[in-house]
Every structure is written in structure tokens, then in C-alpha cells.
Amino acid sequence: MRRILIFDTTLRDGEQSPGASLTPEQKLIIAEHLERLNVDIIEAGYPASSPGEIEAIKEISKHIKKPIIAALARTLKTDIDACLKSLEKTRRARIHIFCATSEIHLKYKLKKAKKEILKLTAESIRYAKQFIEDIEFSPEDATRTEFDFLVEVVKLAIEAGATTINIPDTVGCSFPSQFGRLISNLRESVNLSDVHLSVHCHNDLGMAVANSLTAIEKGADQVECTINGIGERAGNASLEEIVMNIKLHPEIFKGETRIKTEELYKISRLVSHLTGIPVQPNKAIVGSNAFAHEAGIHQDGILKKRTTYEIINPTDVGVKETRLVLGKHSGRHALEEHLKKMGYHLRKEELENLFLKFKEIADKKKEIFDEDLEILLEEIKGRVPQVYKLDYIHITSGNTTVPTATVRLKKGKQLLQDSACGDGPVDACYKAIERITGVRGKLLNYSLQAITSGKDAVGEVSIKVKFKDRIITARGASTDIVEGSAKAYLEAVNKMIYKLKEKGKSSP
Numbered sequence: 001m002r003r004i005l006i007f008d009t010t011l012r013d014g015e016q017s018p019g020a021s022l023t024p025e026q027k028l029i030i031a032e033h034l035e036r037l038n039v040d041i042i043e044a045g046y047p048a049s050s051p052g053e054i055e056a057i058k059e060i061s062k063h064i065k066k067p068i069i070a071a072l073a074r075t076l077k078t079d080i081d082a083c084l085k086s087l088e089k090t091r092r093a094r095i096h097i098f099c100a101t102s103e104i105h106l107k108y109k110l111k112k113a114k115k116e117i118l119k120l121t122a123e124s125i126r127y128a129k130q131f132i133e134d135i136e137f138s139p140e141d142a143t144r145t146e147f148d149f150l151v152e153v154v155k156l157a158i159e160a161g162a163t164t165i166n167i168p169d170t171v172g173c174s175f176p177s178q179f180g181r182l183i184s185n186l187r188e189s190v191n192l193s194d195v196h197l198s199v200h201c202h203n204d205l206g207m208a209v210a211n212s213l214t215a216i217e218k219g220a221d222q223v224e225c226t227i228n229g230i231g232e233r234a235g236n237a238s239l240e241e242i243v244m245n246i247k248l249h250p251e252i253f254k255g256e257t258r259i260k261t262e263e264l265y266k267i268s269r270l271v272s273h274l275t276g277i278p279v280q281p282n283k284a285i286v287g288s289n290a291f292a293h294e295a296g297i298h299q300d301g302i303l304k305k306r307t308t309y310e311i312i313n314p315t316d317v318g319v320k321e322t323r324l325v326l327g328k329h330s331g332r333h334a335l336e337e338h339l340k341k342m343g344y345h346l347r348k349e350e351l352e353n354l355f356l357k358f359k360e361i362a363d364k365k366k367e368i369f370d371e372d373l374e375i376l377l378e379e380i381k382g383r384v385p386q387v388y389k390l391d392y393i394h395i396t397s398g399n400t401t402v403p404t405a406t407v408r409l410k411k412g413k414q415l416l417q418d419s420a421c422g423d424g425p426v427d428a429c430y431k432a433i434e435r436i437t438g439v440r441g442k443l444l445n446y447s448l449q450a451i452t453s454g455k456d457a458v459g460e461v462s463i464k465v466k467f468k469d470r471i472i473t474a475r476g477a478s479t480d481i482v483e484g485s486a487k488a489y490l491e492a493v494n495k496m497i498y499k500l501k502e503k504g505k506s507s508p
Contacts, residue, residue: 002255004246005222006239007198008034009043010271011060012072013236014226020275024056030227030274031060033267035067038260039239043070043096043224047082057086061093068134070094075124084131094134096166097124101153102141114149118156125160136164138200143169143182151189164196164222169211172204172234179207180214187219198222201237203229208237213245216253227271228279228286240264240285244312265318285317292323296331299324303337326368328359342370344377364479365458372458387411387497388437388490395482397425407432407486426485433486439493441465441472448481461488467496 011027011034014020022030027044034042042064044057061069069090073079075097087093099121106112112120121137128135137157142150154165167186169179179201187197199215199222201208212223229238243259250256268286272279281289291314293299301308302322314322324334332355339346339354346354357376362368392408405428408417418435422428426446434440445464460477461484472495476487 001250002221004216004253004255004257005040005196005198006243006257006259007041007043007070007200007222007224008037008039008226008239009200009224009236010034010226010230010239012043012045013200013224013232014230014271014275015045016232017230017235017275017277020230020277022274024052024059026274027056028059028063030267030271031064033263033270034227035064036260037263037267038258039067040222040258041068041070041094043072045086046072047086048073048076048079054082054086058089061087061090065091068092068094070096070136072096072098073124073128075099075120077124077127080124080128083128087132092134093132094136094164095128095132096136096138097121097128097162098138098140098168099124099153100141101139101150102144103146104144105141118153121153122156122160125157125162129161133163135162136166136198137162138166138168140168141170142167143174143179144171147182147185151186154186154190158190158192158195162195164198165190165192166198166200166222166224167215167220168200168224169202169208170200172202172208174201174207174211175205176207176210176214179211180218183215183218183220196222198224200224202232203234203236206234208235209241209245212237212242213253216246216255221255228268228277228283230271230275230277238284240268240317244285244317247316248311261316262318285312290314291319291321292325294325294327294329296329296334299334300331303333326358326362326373327366328362330358330362330368339373342373361458361479369458385494385498386490387494388433390483390486390490391415392417393429393483393486395425395429397428403428405429405432405482407436409433409436409490425482429482429486430489433489433493437493439467439496441467441492441496444471446485448484459484461485463488463492465489465492467492470496470499472496472499 015022031042044060045053047054047057057071071083071086073083073095083095099117100110125135139150139153197220199212199220201211223242225237225239225242227239229235243257246253246257265286268279279287281287293302298309335355335358336351354376389410391410394406397403402421403425404421406419408415416436418432420428420431420435422431444466447462448459450459458477458479459481460475462475464473472492474488474491476484476491478484
């Protein structure tokens, strides 16, 4: 099986993403992780851009031993000299020379004739070849270059000593069928048997990965890409997507890479952290939702057989495990399995009661955490019978109105409702509960804390209430503070009623 080379340009083209500038120390950290990932070539930078870039590439060259270290240059001796200076201590060095070849670039950017481009290409490659054997040449904007001229430039570059020919879709304008045809036609028109054929695709139309894979299918044996697909404008082809496609479809690509795919997630997060460019949740392979499931049907399938809804084992890309997100779309099966992981084995009736409460809270917040479930478990496994249950609560409050609470409670099949005013919404709520139940207490202590994360966090209310000669503690939780407070007070009332029954006294 042929080997497909992975040329990573995160440190050069990727760093050109607006706002993604890296310090030399950060570039070295990423380079070390790229070496661990086992990429074949690291394009470490563009030395002519600054003295600091030269020093950064020198530092990378000093520490990185296995991959080829490449540096970018225009068809200028000064650029090539800067590359030579930055690569002087590199064990395996490559100079990557590029020159625009499309009509629009020649006319408006370079203001040069085709003959001048041919001369610059040949002279620059020959000059670099005196010092370094491994030379890559890229006809910039190849996909918008007149084909006969592209063939002429590529042939001349090979004659001058280029060992890799890279065909860039510089502005990301190609469609896979077009790009594939270009690669096939180039292979038919030029003898590429003694050089590597590479591609470098941009993502302006969202086709960078598709174009790159089509080129590999048509015979390209090197692909240039970046971690998370970062780069100029809409970015480059995503390394992780290309690698996993090749891994999962060897019958199509007739080749393999040497990438250690279990390192993909780790380096994705590292690059995101150092560049400040977040990874979108639904990003293929490395997005936070790539192995997360919330829909009940999907969760049920995953629990029965992971491959029903996952074509990649998460551990293959460095993700610890499949994540079943508990939310409003989750089903009983997922909830039950999650509870088992937490150490809870519920009876059928208990599970059904918990599931109903779970659905209630899931309608109020996006994701249910373990702490939420702990609270719900306490409620369904309640230590005392719930004589009164909260059915409805409505609060009117503000700095120009008297806080008023309307509360409706369930007692068996009865619905009991009353209203009351208070010093605040919680006080009004408690007074309404007292009017309904006839149980009056004195609030000694009240505390509130968030027990789950996020803006929609569940708050837990802890209270201490004195009923005549008894002091009772109780808790209640909800995403709504007043509702949590009402639940806590009702628990205290129910405890008091239970204690009175235990002693044979009549209850309200």
C-alpha cells in the first residue's frame, strides 16, 4: 500500500489566520506535538517575514528530529538565503519555493510576463538546489492558471531540480470534479515519476478537504493541511478530517498515512488554546459534539451497539469515550445506564418517577448533570411521605409593587390554592404555603448555592425552620430560586406532619 505524506502547515499558513500569531515558544510546543503526531513534513514558517521567524525556525530545527522541516520562500535570493539561515541546523531540511502563475496574479500582483516567471522559477530552484537537495515548488493559484502554461512551469521546475511539485487551489475556487480532472490531466501531461505530487487546498467554498481527498484518489501522494483547518480567510484543508478519511477508506485511496490518530484530539485542543481560535462544537473528528449523543433513539442505539451511530471509535482520535448528553431528547434507556454508572440501580417504579421529574427539569435547562440527578434521586427516594406537593407557583414582585405569591398545592387528589403578600417573593411564598397547610413555622436559617454549572445552573436552597418546639432542616432545588425555596419549605412542612403522626398527634 502506498504511503501518503502529510505536510503540516499549521505553523506557517495556519498562523496566517487573523489574530493567530504565535510566539517562538508556542510554535515549538506545537511542533513537538506535531512530531508526536508523526507528520512527515512541518512547514515551520516564512523566514523572510521577520528575524524573529528565523529564530523560531532555528529553535524548532534544534529540537525536532524526525519530520522534515520546511521553510517558505518566494523566487527571490534574499528569501532563499533567509530559509538557508533558518534551516542551517536542520537534519532534514526542505525549501518550499512558490511563484504565482495565473493571469490575474501576473497582471495585477507581479506585473510580469510568463517568460519572466519561467526564468525566476528556474533560477530560484537552481540556486536553492546548491545548498539543499529537497526543494518543493508551488505554482501559486494553479487552479486559475492556463493549463498549458501550468504544464510548462511544472516541467521547468522539475528540470531545475524540484523534488516535490505542489498544486495549490489558492483561493479555494475549485469543485472536486474540476480539481480531480486537473490532477489527472497534469499526471498525463508531465512525467512525475521522480517527484512527489502534492496538493494544497483552501476552504473558501468549503471544499478544501473534498478537493484534497479527490486529488489523493487521482494519484497525489502528499497533502498539505493544518490542525483544525485553520489558515488564511476560510482556512485550509483539515488534517484530522483528511487523515481519518484515508484511514476509514483504504479501498478508495489505495494508501495510508503514518499519523498516530490517537493524538488528534489533544493537538486540536492545544492549537485552539494557543491561537485563540475555538473549535466549533460540530467540527468533524475533534468537535466537542463529534462523539456526543442526546436524541433518545440515538442513545438507545449507541447503548446496544456503538457502531449503530458512530463510524469512528472515539479512542482512535484520542477522545476518552462516547458522551451521552442528558437533555430533553434523552430516553429512559440512556438515563438508566447513566444512573448505573453513578452507582444507582433503581426499581422500575422509581425509574419511571425519576424519568418524569428528569423531563420536567430538562425542559428548563440544556444539559442535565450528575448533581441534578442526585437531587432528583433524593426527591423520589424522599425520607418522608409527601402530604403536600407543589403544583403551581406564581410570583409578582418588583421595586414598585408589594411581593405577592400565588401557590397551588396537591394533597392527594385535592388542589389547594391561596395567595399572600410578604417582604419579598420567598417570604410571600412561605406565607401562602402556611395559609394552605395551616402549619406555621419560624425561618431560622436560609442559604442558597449553585450546585451545577452554567447560567441555567440548578440552585439548592437549604433552610432551618422552627415549628413550636421542633427545629427541622430541609432542602429544595430548582433552576428557579423561588421554586427551590418553596420545595424546601414544603419538605420542612411534610417532615413536621410526619413527625406529628409518628407521635400519634393529629396533623393539619
